Amino acid sequence: xxxxxxxxxxxxxxxxxxxxxxxxxxxxxxxxxxxxxxxxxxxxxxxxxxxxxxxxxxxxxxxxxxxxxxxxxxxxxxxxxxxxxxxxxxxxxxxxxxxxxxxxxxxxxxxxxxxxxxxxxxxxxxxxxxxxxxxxxxxxxxxxxxxxxxxxxxxxxxxxxxxxxxxxxxxxxxxxxxxxxxxxxxxxxxxxxxxxxxxxxxxxxxxxxxxxxxxxxxxxxxxxxxxxxxxxxxxxxxxxxxxxxxxxxxxxxxxxxxxxxxxxxxxxxxxxxxxxxxxxxxxxxxxxxxx
Amino acid sequence: xxxxxxxxxxxxxxxxxxxxxxxxxxxxxxxxxxxxxxxxxxxxxxxxxxxxxxxxxxxxxxxxxxxxxxxxxxxxxxxxxxxxxxxxxxxxxxxxxxxxxxxxxxxxxxxxxxxxxxxxxxxxxxxxxxxxxxxxxxxxxxxxxxxxxxxxxxxxxxxxxxxxxxxxxxxxxxxxxxxxxxxxxxxxxxxxxxxxxxxxxxxxxxxxxxxxxxxxxxxxxxxxxxxxxxxxxxxxxxxxxxxxxxxxxxxxxxxxxxxxxxxxxxxxxxxxxxxxxxxxxxxxxxxxxxxxxxxxxxxxxxxxxxxxxxxxxxxxxxxxxxxxxxxxxxxxxxxxxxxxxxxxxxxxxxxxxxxxxxxxxxxxxxxxxxxxxxxxxxxxxxxxxxxxxxxxx
Numbered sequence: 030x031x032x033x034x035x036x037x038x039x040x041x042x043x044x045x046x047x048x049x050x051x052x053x054x055x056x057x058x059x060x061x062x063x064x065x066x067x068x069x070x071x072x073x074x075x076x077x078x079x080x081x082x083x084x085x086x087x088x089x090x091x092x093x094x095x096x097x098x099x100x101x102x103x104x105x106x107x108x109x110x111x112x113x114x115x116x117x118x119x120x121x122x123x124x125x126x127x128x129x130x131x132x133x134x135x136x137x138x139x140x141x142x143x144x145x146x147x148x149x150x151x152x153x154x155x156x157x158x159x160x161x162x163x164x165x166x167x168x169x170x171x172x173x174x175x176x177x178x179x180x181x182x183x184x185x186x187x188x189x190x191x192x193x194x195x196x197x198x199x200x201x202x203x204x205x206x207x208x209x210x211x212x213x214x215x216x217x218x219x220x221x222x223x224x225x226x227x228x229x230x231x232x233x234x235x236x237x238x239x240x241x242x243x244x245x246x247x248x249x250x251x252x253x254x255x256x257x258x259x260x261x262x263x264x265x266x267x268x269x270x271x272x273x274x275x276x277x278x279x280x281x282x283x284x285x286x287x288x289x290x291x292x293x294x295x296x297x298x299x300x301x302x303x304x305x306x307x308x309x310x311x312x313x314x315x316x317x318x319x320x
Numbered sequence: 321x322x323x324x325x326x327x328x329x330x331x332x333x334x335x336x337x338x339x340x341x342x343x344x345x346x347x348x349x350x351x352x353x354x355x356x357x358x359x360x361x362x363x364x365x366x367x368x369x370x371x372x373x374x375x376x377x378x379x380x381x382x383x384x385x386x387x388x389x390x391x392x393x394x395x396x397x398x399x400x401x402x403x404x405x406x407x408x409x410x411x412x413x414x415x416x417x418x419x420x421x422x423x424x425x426x427x428x429x430x431x432x433x434x435x436x437x438x439x440x441x442x443x444x445x446x447x448x449x450x451x452x453x454x455x456x457x458x459x460x461x462x463x464x465x466x467x468x469x470x471x472x473x474x475x476x477x478x479x480x481x482x483x484x485x486x487x488x489x490x491x492x493x494x495x496x497x498x499x500x501x502x503x504x505x506x507x508x509x510x511x512x513x514x515x516x517x518x519x520x521x522x523x524x525x526x527x528x529x530x531x532x533x534x535x536x537x538x539x540x541x542x543x544x545x546x547x548x549x550x551x552x553x554x555x556x557x558x559x560x561x562x563x564x565x566x567x568x569x570x571x572x573x574x575x576x577x578x579x580x581x582x583x584x585x586x587x588x589x590x591x592x593x594x595x596x597x598x599x600x601x602x603x604x605x606x607x608x609x610x611x612x613x614x615x616x617x618x619x620x621x622x623x624x625x626x627x628x629x630x631x632x633x634x635x636x637x638x639x640x641x642x643x644x645x646x647x648x649x650x651x652x653x654x655x656x657x658x659x660x661x662x663x664x665x666x667x668x669x670x671x672x673x674x675x676x677x678x679x680x681x682x683x684x685x686x687x688x689x690x691x692x693x694x695x696x697x698x699x700x701x702x703x704x705x706x707x708x709x710x711x712x713x
Contacts (some may be wrong), residue, residue, distance in 0.1 A: 031584065039630070041326075041417040041418040041497060042417070042418065042419070043416070043417045044405065044415070044416045044417075045413060045415050045416075046402065046405055046408060046409060046413065046414040046415075046416075047408075047409065047412075047413045047414075048359060048361050048362075048408060048409055048410050048411060048412075049357050049359045050353075050354045050357050050358060051353065051354070052356075053357055053359065071445060071450060071451060072445045072446060074606070075442050075445040075446075075451075076429070076442070076445075078435060079429070079431050079438070079442050082434060082438070083431045083433045083434055086433050086434075087433055106683050119484040154425070154428070155428045155446060156406075157401075157406065157428050158406070158422075158424050158425040158428055159421070159422065159424075159425070159428050159429075159446055159447065160404050160405050160406055160422070161446050161447075162446065193388065195407060204585035223351060224348075227344045227347050227348060228344060231545060251519075306351075306355065309351065309355065310351040310354075310355050312405075312406065312407045312408040313347050313350045313351045313354070313407075313408070315345065315406050315407050316334075316407040316408070317344055317346075318348070
């Protein structure tokens, strides 16, 4: 049992664990982050495939579940609007299309926001026992967001055809808008994940806040222009992203571009910081939760 | 660091908290202080905290197998988690050289709805194997687990044994420089367990191995060094035999009397035992007097005296029919004086039972389960179950 390999490899990778803060060595931290990101690609794909195939295998309706929320929301609002129970003002494109696209985009944001905490929570046992690159969970979540987006894109195309909406050339910018929305959701999600793992209050809070947030975002109504209602578009970071993306997809003219750029840049920076926060807190979370 | 030292642990400590609310709050504070870049060397305990590990130091070279011993809660799993980088120490430093493979939990990442085939790929990825590596080893894995018939069945309909087999088969296809194994072989049937041991032996040839088990025979068989933890402290580091004996001292539950299976039935009315000694040396003899009061005459009875070790395994047994053709009991009080030994038992505390059977060996009017405790001062290893000699005077 104890034969020692005659030629020992001398260039073994060496890992050192100390109580020191990782932030004291930012260079190493950044290098580790990106090397783990590269290492987690394959695992992330595997976990994504696992989650997707498991999610729909034990259902009868299968992928139809991905369509259901936007369809249901749209039907409700179209009904309310058509019966004049609520009146939404001029949306410049057919109201059902307006609501449907708004809901689809909101759903993308919401998916991205919920995915880090959801995946980390469901992988607690794995995190506590195996040292795999932690980024894999986040990436797997992003893959899931894109997967759902692709499914819903089918719905989007059907809607456009049914209502004979002519798509302007600016729709080519839409992917940028969608990426920004995903990143914004991810930023909130990743910043909340460490806290949400420790305290379940955060998970419960997110549910309530996002359902209110829906109404504070110009999804089923056009962006208000008069004070104080126009604060919705000024203070809510989702508004410029969602409205701009929807405009790119449907009418071509864009009113909120400066807001869009500001939010995107801030989101990008905060997402990177969230990533560092996530990495640093992981060993502490595992120590506190055991499992 | 010398070239073949793969694991180096220097003065490592780790604290945990007994109170959940406080623990979570400390978690927030620790994360916070790390975010602002403070180095988290904490030697003092905050309220409700305790040291799960304190001042642990040891080294391990390639080719060495270290047995990690300790009672439940001694800190074994915490140490493995520290070595694996899952949690951070609060003091000291851990240096790991080379790839790390941990058989700490089998089948991590398994999803019950998915098939065995799909789960092999998931589990392999979690453990760090690439798709290509899994493709190459797929047949080997299924052969080892012996699960070809069920490979396309969802894992949720596997038996727990099959589940473990599949998990182990995937895990043993790693070729790490440092291998950690945490008591996972306690499940599965005997045949599969032997297969596992062979496989671990192969993996251990070229790795530094840390092996956690409560089975002293496994430790004695596999390890060449031994670390004993007690309440987060190292109480022994080095020789395996001494380590095992240290652990046994630590984990003996002493004089807990076990009457769970005790019975005295017709025609026996009362039974009393007297032992000549509480402690003996290796190879000594011991005398036992049994007083049996019966309602009627009993011819040709059998007496059985098994010795149980601290793991409730029979370490030795005396059976009267091997040495005497007949023992008869008269109506009324009978006295039997038995001399047992020499007793070649390894060091430890033994529980002794006394069983009286009828002439056919079918009825057991007396079954005094683990009624007496005997301490043996002897070598820490060796001593398989054997037939103890003895005579009724």
